[in-house]
Amino acid sequence: MTEMIIDVENLKAHYGLGQALQNLNFGVGKECVAIMGRNGVGKTTLARALMGLAPPQASGSVKLLGQQVLGLPPHRIAHLGVGYVPQGRRLFPSLSVDEHLQLNARKGPTGQQWSASRVFELFPSLGQRRRAYGDQISGGERSMLAIGRALVTNPGCLILDEPTEGLAPAVVEDVALSLKELSREGVAVLLIEQNVKAAVMAADRAYFMSEGKIVHETVDGESMSDEATLGRYLGVSV
């Protein structure tokens, strides 16, 4: 059986009395898996629960890179080799692009070699903004920097919350292909994504969420861009 690097069992999460995730069960091996669903179905709540961020309050089991992480603080989870691209990006206004990358660069568990210069090869326009501060860059550049900041940690597992938001279509393609390549290098990539093209390009398979539950999982050979599936779970056609 495939070794699961992200292994989630019976995950529940709530904000006060409101339950946002109900008994989620899924796994991600050395592959790229997309989580898709309409606005408000619980995708960001899931990413936050995996990363130990509160709110929400979460219960169940979350194993990342073989370790139970539920209850651990976010910095401990990150140090296990878990990269995270949060929605909202959470950059520092007083740090430059270069500094964001330098402060996060480290050797990771899989021997990949993401450095600041490789990030700038992926995102040449970000390379031209190296000295700009976190509050001086555009929405697209913020997304690029958040992705770059996660990549230079050389993670064994990478969780991305709508990483392509705000990016030009050509850059979306570059990001999607890089995520696919990363998964081929042995990284478990969990891609929360509303951009169907990016998800289809990057991911090997997908889970669809609705009202805090996983309601559909693509099976072998099933296309993620199947019109009926997308219509039913996302309300879109491609």
Ligand SMILES: Nc1ncnc2c1ncn2[C@@H]1O[C@H](COP(=O)(O)OP(=O)(O)OP(=O)(O)O)[C@@H](O)[C@H]1O
């Ligand atoms: N801090 C919070 N306090 C209370 N309820 C929240 C909070 N954050 C999210 N929720 C609720 O939890 C549910 C799931 O929200 P979540 O942001 O996880 O969805 P999402 O699928 O990521 O949506 P989007 O794509 O719009 O970001 C929604 O009903 C939302 O209103």
